[in-house]
Amino acid sequence: MxxxxxxxxxxxxxxxxxxxxxxxxxxxxxxxxxxxxxxxxxxxxxxxxxxxxxxxxxxxxxxxxxxxxxxxxxxxxxxxxxxxxxxxxxxxxxxxxxxxEPLIFLRYDFGLGLDNTAPAEEAHPVTVTGYYQDRLGTPPTVTRLRAEASFDGGKTWKPVTTTAGGKNTFTARITHPSRDRASGGVALRISATDSAGNTVEQTIPQAYRLR
Known part of the structure; x- marks a missing residue:
């Protein structure tokens, strides 16, 4: 079981x-x-x-x-x-x-200001860390992470450059448009794969807003 x-x-x-x-x-x-x-x-x-x-x-x-x-x-x-x-x-x-079960969970550090927003018209880093249930005896390693961002409520998605950091940790660098071009905020779609072939795709319709 x-x-x-x-x-x-x-x-x-x-x-x-x-x-x-x-x-x-x-x-x-x-x-x-x-x-x-x-x-x-x-x-x-x-x-x-x-x-x-x-x-x-x-x-x-x-x-x-x-x-x-x-x-x-x-x-x-x-x-x-x-x-x-x-x-x-x-x-x-x-x-x-x-x-x-060997499910990949995702933890985010959006790097937001005290008002929970990020600056418009700048490249902004978001750190994503994959992890597993503590009870999983020998968890796999997250080997690949892909990030996409949307500024129009998920109608269109743009790939985001990601770089690997520490274990199971990646940084996505999102180039923000002007605030009026992302009035509904920034949506994120994250896909990850681990060394055992397990996958996760998570879509956040409004991760944060721009200032």
Whole structure:
């Protein structure tokens, strides 16, 4: 059994889907229970076929859309510390081996001013860091990140130059237009791939505004 930890991910996520998947979901009204035992909340746990297959998971909250692609299979041994058990360990009797899925999560440093804006008509750096659930025993490494920016509400997208920094960290340098040409703010679309072939694409309809 595997579980979908929601480390910063949207909470109204749809269940994973795949052409080869037979999934038994454990529905989580158990968030309150997990909070009582001091665990980070997992919202979905499910059984997988024994063979490895490709899966996708989509989520959206407050307009931010995230799509994960990852390879997974039925775990043969547990890979979760006792301090942060899988949801299934809490709500299912004898769930069998359980481990987190290898989802790439994204953390942003927009480098904004005190008014949460960035200067117009300048090149502006945004730092993006990929990370995984703490419980994942040996996480992959994020090897590639692609960034796009939109100044017209997502109607058109422009590629943004990115450079690799520290581990799993990249800097996107966005050239801002004048403020009147981005009246709705700056939208970002970030795509990342790791060394295991897992992917994530996250679209933020309004990351920040210009001043």
């Amino acid at each position: 595997t579980d979908m930890g929601m480390e910063g991910a949207p909470m109204n996520a749809a269940a994973p889907s795949s052409r080869r998947r037979k999934v038994k979901l454990v529905v989580s009204a158990a968030l309150a229970m997990l909070a009582l035992v001091g665990c980070k909340a997992d919202v979905i746990a499910y059984d997988l076929p024994a063979e490895s297959a490709r899966y996708s998971f989509r989520a959206e909250t407050d307009g931010v859309k995230t799509v994960w692609g990852y390879t997974s299979e039925r775990p043969t041994k547990a890979d979760t510390p006792t301090s942060q058990p899988c949801l299934a360990d809490v709500v299912v009797k004898e769930p069998g081996p359980c481990r987190p």
